[in-house]
Amino acid sequence: MPRPGSEAVIAGLGEPPVGRLTGKTPTELHIDAAMLAIEDSGIDKHDIDGLMTTGTFLNDNIRHHMMIGEHLGIHCKTFVDTLRTGGHSYLNGVQVAQWAVESGLCKAVLLLRGDTTLSGVPKGTSMKAYIEYGAHPIEFEVPFGISVPGVYAMLAQRHMHEYGTTSEQLANIAVACRKHAALNPKAFKRDPITVDDVLNSRLVSTPLHLLDCSPPSDGAGAILITSRERARDLKAKPVRILGTGQAQSYYHLAHLARATGARPEDKSRFSLTKTVQSVAAERAFGMAGVKPSDIDVAQLYDSFTITVLMQFEDLGFCAKGEGGAFTENGRIELGGDLPVNTHGGLLSFGSSGGINHIIEAVRQVRGECGERQVKDVELSLATNVSAVASNHSIAIFGRD
């Protein structure tokens, strides 16, 4: 545990509009988000001595964080990086920033994300760009026509086979996200949808329908992490990072399914439908000293509906195999036991990767969510997931 006062907290948030932002560039979105977070926190930019960016889809290079740092005039840093762990770069970044602050390496770390994955990618070229960015194994999976929805579809198919999960149960997740987005003026997709709408939308890759898949979206986000004692002098209400955990497994689907290389006694703990998120969850809940049933609101990474459903199980909100039933009877909607993705999630808020899940989780603790605010939030959880349910990070936030 860090000494009292040196504990890392979230001390500033920046979230520019999301959706179709024609004319914006990824760099501009980074700057927009950063300026909002600096303004929100009230920090003097000269006190920011840590900077992390998270790469961009079409505009990436090994000097990415340097370019952004120059635009912002953040001169001498004692820690920098560009994280490229895909959809979990953001919560991964929060944890790296936590270590940097709590070790004394940095006073304040700015974590940024911004991209134009909708308006900035010429039509028909996104799959090629994604493959060439390294999203899927190019020698042993891509030649067989693998796609992002396709691999999550294979997870869903297996989950259905093992546990009897249904398309209706997956659809409940998309419907809940859309209901919440309708209460969020910033959300990209706000028209109400029903379970039937999801089931009647185009089958992209069985068993996933179009509305099981998060749409591409432009967007950005910024998070400022500093120590609890420094945050006392800042403007924003600090939010504590009570527990964090990470776990990452594999790239090739076959390795994921086999838990290749795991200790023999651990092999049965992991498969395509049992992810290493359970390890990250044990750490995060253990550090926070709380249990899943204590969580008031959860922002769960939702690249696809199945991504969320499996997390109910791997995070411990229900037993393995009961994720489908967990989605029923309004449990995951506002007013239910565990409101999920109150901003609307990737599925309906739109995205910039997983950073908006973190921002929403922090806002719920701050009590700034307006119509979608959960009452008296004490504990708020966020997750990021990437690379076919392989890379996981979790944070539990609480009041100062």
Added chain:
Amino acid sequence: MTRYLPEPTKISKPFWDSCKAEAMEIQRCADCGTYAYYPVYVCPECASRQLEWTRVSGRGTVYTYTVAAQSVFEGIDGPIVVALIELEEGAMMTSNIKTNDPHGVHIGMPVRLAYEPVSDDITLPVFEVAS
């Protein structure tokens, strides 16, 4: 999008050569007996370097699959079946199931190895429904 074809590397060339010869071989660890796929430098289970290229039976079962409404590649008319196949030897492979009845595929279905030449140099290992 033009189809991406494998570009064999030092470690994977024997595998792709065996597919071209329509006699697929994967590595078997001489120390622990694990069949490894894709081609590796050390056994991922026991770290042995004693890996021997070994012909497989070609029998397998469907571990999971998806029917994609359309292929991401030009020139391949959808729907296509992308699947994770568990080989009889225990290794798993991402591949395709070639069938006229894609929606008839199911988990646990027996399949057998087949070969699909896609260029002068590359033959992809694919699967057919076992009769």
